[in-house]
Amino acid sequence: MENQPNHTTVFLCRDDPDGIFTAVYDAWASRRGHACVRLQLEGPSTLELFCDYIPVTPDPQKADKVIGAIRQNISLQAWEAVYRAALSREERKADIIYRFLVAGFHYGPAVMEMLGEPAVQNLFALDRQVGNEAHFFTEFLRFDLMEQDILFAKMRPKSNVLSLVAPHFADRLSGENFLILDVGRSFAAIHPAGRSWYLLSIEKEQAEALLSQKPNSYRDLWKTFHSAIAVEARKNPKLQRSLMPLRYREFVTEFL
Amino acid sequence: MLIQENLNLQQKLEILSDAAKYDVACTSSGADRRGKAGTMGSAVACGICHSFAADGRCISLLKILMTNACVYDCKYCANRSSNDVVRTFFTPEEICTLTMEFYRRNYIEGLFLSSGILNTPDQTMELIYQTLWRLREIHRFWGYIHVKAIPGADPQLIQLTGQLADRMSVNLELPTVDGLKTLAPSKTRTRILTPMRQIQQGIRADSFRLPQRKTLKKDSDMFALPRHQEAPGQSPSFPLSPQESAPLKPFDPDISLPDTPGALKYASGSRFVPAGQSTQMIIGATPETDHQILSVTEALYRQFDLKRVFYSAYVALNNDSLLPAPGTPPPLLREHRLYQADWLLRFYDFSASELLTEDKPYFNLSMDPKCDWALRHLEQFPMEISKADYASLLRVPGIGVKSARRIVAARRHHSLDFDALKKLGVVLKRAGYFITCNGRMYRAIRLDEDYLALALSETDKRTRLRFEEGVGVYRQLSLFDDFYLTAGPKGTDVAKSISGQM
Ligand code: SF4
Numbered sequence: 001m002e003n004q005p006n007h008t009t010v011f012l013c014r015d016d017p018d019g020i021f022t023a024v025y026d027a028w029a030s031r032r033g034h035a036c037v038r039l040q041l042e043g044p045s046t047l048e049l050f051c052d053y054i055p056v057t058p059d060p061q062k063a064d065k066v067i068g069a070i071r072q073n074i075s076l077q078a079w080e081a082v083y084r085a086a087l088s089r090e091e092r093k094a095d096i097i098y099r100f101l102v103a104g105f106h107y108g109p110a111v112m113e114m115l116g117e118p119a120v121q122n123l124f125a126l127d128r129q130v131g132n133e134a135h136f137f138t139e140f141l142r143f144d145l146m147e148q149d150i151l152f153a154k155m156r157p158k159s160n161v162l163s164l165v166a167p168h169f170a171d172r173l174s175g176e177n178f179l180i181l182d183v184g185r186s187f188a189a190i191h192p193a194g195r196s197w198y199l200l201s202i203e204k205e206q207a208e209a210l211l212s213q214k215p216n217s218y219r220d221l222w223k224t225f226h227s228a229i230a231v232e233a234r235k236n237p238k239l240q241r242s243l244m245p246l247r248y249r250e251f252v253t254e255f256l
Numbered sequence: 257m258l259i260q261e262n263l264n265l266q267q268k269l270e271i272l273s274d275a276a277k278y279d280v281a282c283t284s285s286g287a288d289r290r291g292k293a294g295t296m297g298s299a300v301a302c303g304i305c306h307s308f309a310a311d312g313r314c315i316s317l318l319k320i321l322m323t324n325a326c327v328y329d330c331k332y333c334a335n336r337s338s339n340d341v342v343r344t345f346f347t348p349e350e351i352c353t354l355t356m357e358f359y360r361r362n363y364i365e366g367l368f369l370s371s372g373i374l375n376t377p378d379q380t381m382e383l384i385y386q387t388l389w390r391l392r393e394i395h396r397f398w399g400y401i402h403v404k405a406i407p408g409a410d411p412q413l414i415q416l417t418g419q420l421a422d423r424m425s426v427n428l429e430l431p432t433v434d435g436l437k438t439l440a441p442s443k444t445r446t447r448i449l450t451p452m453r454q455i456q457q458g459i460r461a462d463s464f465r466l467p468q469r470k471t472l473k474k475d476s477d478m479f480a481l482p483r484h485q486e487a488p489g490q491s492p493s494f495p496l497s498p499q500e501s502a503p504l505k506p507f508d509p510d511i512s513l514p515d516t517p518g519a520l521k522y523a524s525g526s527r528f529v530p531a532g533q534s535t536q537m538i539i540g541a542t543p544e545t546d547h548q549i550l551s552v553t554e555a556l557y558r559q560f561d562l563k564r565v566f567y568s569a570y571v572a573l574n575n576d577s578l579l580p581a582p583g584t585p586p587p588l589l590r591e592h593r594l595y596q597a598d599w600l601l602r603f604y605d606f607s608a609s610e611l612l613t614e615d616k617p618y619f620n621l622s623m624d625p626k627c628d629w630a631l632r633h634l635e636q637f638p639m640e641i642s643k644a645d646y647a648s649l650l651r652v653p654g655i656g657v658k659s660a661r662r663i664v665a666a667r668r669h670h671s672l673d674f675d676a677l678k679k680l681g682v683v684l685k686r687a688g689y690f691i692t693c694n695g696r697m698y699r700a701i702r703l704d705e706d707y708l709a710l711a712l713s714e715t716d717k718r719t720r721l722r723f724e725e726g727v728g729v730y731r732q733l734s735l736f737d738d739f740y741l742t743a744g745p746k747g748t749d750v751a752k753s754i755s756g757q758m
Contacts, residue, residue: 113665116676139306143361151360169362171291172298172399176360194293218357224266225358228273229319230309233571233586239312253363254307 007036010048013056013094015041017086020094021063023056024101034102039094066101074104078112084134085126089159096122133157134164140244141165142253143178144215151178152210154251162189163199170197181207219253226254257325259343268344269354275324275335276370279427279536280566284316284365284400286531287422297359297366297399299422299531304365317368317402318358322346322383326372330429330440331576332541335372339574345374348387352395359399366400366422367391373406381409381417388420400531405451407443414451418458423531423563426452428556431549435542438578449560455533456560462528532563539594540587541570541579545617547608550597554608557601567594589720593619600626603657604650622713622720627653630690631712634703637690641677642667653712654687674698685715 009032013023020039027037038051047053070079085097100123104111114120134157143151151173155162162182166189169178173191180189186207191197202210249255263271285303305314321335323345329336346354355367369387374380384403391397402423405414418424426448430436433445535556537549553565569586572579597619600606604626611625612618620628630637630653639652641663649660659681666672666680674693678684688698689708701707 110669114669115662115666115680116670116672121679139304141362145361153362173296173360174291174293175296218361218363221266221269221354222358222361222363224270225273225318226307226309226315228270229277229315230311230313231277231571232311233573234311234313234569234588236312237310240308240310243308243312243314252307253361 007032008038008050009036009052009054010038010040011054011056011094012040012042014058015043016058017083018058018060018063019056020086020097021066022059023094024066024098025059025062026054026056027098034098037098039098041091041094045091070101070104073108074101074111075109078104078109081112081123081127084130084164085123087160087164088126088130090126090129093126096126099123130159130161130164133159134161136248137161137165138168140248140252141169141180142251144217144219144253146210146213146215149177151176152213152215153178153180154183155180156183156250160185162187165189166191166197166199179210181210183207219256223254257327257337257343259323259325259345263344265350265354268346268350269320271342271344272320272322272324272346275372276319276321276368278334278568278571279319279368279370280313280568281402281425281534281536281564282314282316282319282368283564284402286563287400289398292398295396295398296356297397299365299398299400306362306364316365317400318355318364318366319368320346320351320354320370322351322369322371322380322387323374324372325374327375328373328440328442330443331574331578332429332439332538332570334573336574348383348390351387352391352397355391356395356397359397366397366402368402370404371406377406377408378410378413381406381413385413385417385420388417392420402531405455407447407451409451411451411454414454415458418455418529419527421529423534424455424529425534425536426455427536428552429536429538430542431537431544431552432542435544439541452533452535452560455529458528459532459561533560534564534566535562536566536568538570539567539591545612546590546594546597546619547612547614547617549594550601550608550612553594553598554601565598567591567598589621590619593621593625597625600629605647623709623716624653626651627686627712627716631705631708634705634708637703638692638697639690640695641672641691641693652687652690654683654685654690656681686712 009027009030011023011027013019019042023039027039030037042055067079070082082097082100085093085100090096096119099119100111103114103117103119107114111117111120115124137155137157141153141155143153146152155165160182162180162185166180169180170191175193176191177193178191181202182188186204187199187201189197190200244252283303284299285301287299288301289299291298303316305316307315309315323343324335324341325343325345326333326335326337329338335341351367351369355364358364359366369384371380371384374383384406388401388403391401400423401421402425403417403421405417405424405426407426414424428448429440429443436443436445436448537552539549549567556562556565569588569591570580571586572582572584575582597606597608597611600611601608606626606629611629619625623631630651636648636651639648641649644652646660646664649655649663650657655663659677662680663672663677663682666676670676671694672680674684674688677687677693684698689701689703689711691698
């Protein structure tokens, strides 16, 4: 890429799985050679000289073809890793996914073992980052019971993990009405009792109305438990802080 | 004993969680089941941790006593009958309400229920059973339950309870018969081992009942203990004499368990203690050596199929001439070394006698037990990374289970240099002394015991300092050494328990 600046074509894609996989399709189909294309998220980043920029229109059909090819020719496991990577907060994720797929379509399923390859390492780093954050919310998400028997939780994840977190709760709380709000992105996962969950974008005012309701509280009981269960002689606030960094405590009941 | 009336739920919770806090096993691992319509809850094989208490320990379960009243007077225990403390109890329904309401808010993975002995072991066990029955059958709770089996209770009650629980445990309390005699005269080794044996048999019977028992996912295989073959003629390492460990009755696979009306019908899985059995020993209340403790641990794994043995550094709280004086700091570094050694037994195929002997009965506090072992076996090093088999790789300090697996996978495709090893999760700070990579060493050094002892103890210094500063090392490095390369979420149980990639 860098050694042929005159020929780099940049595919600008929307920051969601459809956008990214459509860009993979277009870049591949352009036949400009993998070294001469780059994928980049749309956004205010500065344009470089000597690059052609092509905006990509998300096309679910093209995206589906890419997804199908990954599942068929690489593996299901690879697809899951790539999907999680596509939700990452990382700016360069579109190109990292592209480089991984170049290797993946070349080596097939074995690519998942080629941990010495930078293209593989970079993708796995994203996968791990997103997976860890999603796992974090299965641990530390907290619901409050609101009026009309609705469980309500707030999160502010760095990567877009709501769609990975919601199924976990839909499975274990299948009989509950719940709503998980991604405060930063203003959209929510909604689960009506006994039905399947869906994502919905939520207007600011709606969100604020939700946020201002008073919870029907078990909070105090939980806080009582949380403090009684610590052993005084082993008290270790530094350790607690390193396991549960302050910046993650925003909505966590026992630290409110 | 006077039981305080008129306490509200919050006051009871404060007393009964405070009284339960010395129990260490707050993990929710080992059971794996999806949610089910009409119930609430699911279980995740690796366990989920939900918070960290002020002592840095993970909170996964609602850990409470049913009552802190107790007819016994075990010297080390905060709830012993001679202590002057407020006594109270939860009704089964109160426990159910707390569990359900905490669970739906995602505070917990489930319940860990233990209890003082209310009048008799039978009465206590029966109340515990009733609680679990209500929780499963009336409240339809499908999450994780860990419950204590009360030594001396009717086997039938233990059997029924085990059909409702994910994990059961009987605490061994003290590693030797003498220890028990001095500090817990009401408990004998036999009395403790009898229910342990019963639960083991129940689990085995159940696994025969399920012909195509779902094998656990790949990652959880590692929770299985490597089976050692005792050398013929050699008696098992020490601790449980024949009359102590009741013989395992031959099992007739045709007898299947009766269905209790309240039993949760785990859709395709086990119906008896599917997450296995654990136990706990108190460290530092009695003068046992590390060697004795580790040998008992090994015997428990081999002879009783335990899933986990937990260690609890003794917190000196009672005034008693037989105990360390109140205020004596709990031996946390020693506890940590025991957990590291326990890990070596379970995942690295070490045996207790390789790590400690009667002549060397204590761990080296200045480095982890694997480094300590390697120093005494320098003839096996340096090891060539491109050739060594998996079992040998596991013996190298600084190479963990996952990095060993990755090395074996990755070297099939390309040759590995030190940089690549680092990315695979190998800790070169330690491994660097013990390996070669395509014939090259990481640093030019001599394999000299004194030199290495100094260097490795320097590397471990941060660990020791962290204990002195009170930071501890719970997450310092996980067994699965996954801070570099793995995909996906980790076993919480593992990542957040004391470990150390060794
Ligand atoms: S039986 Fe249990 S609760 Fe009772 S004194 Fe002994 S250790 Fe404590």
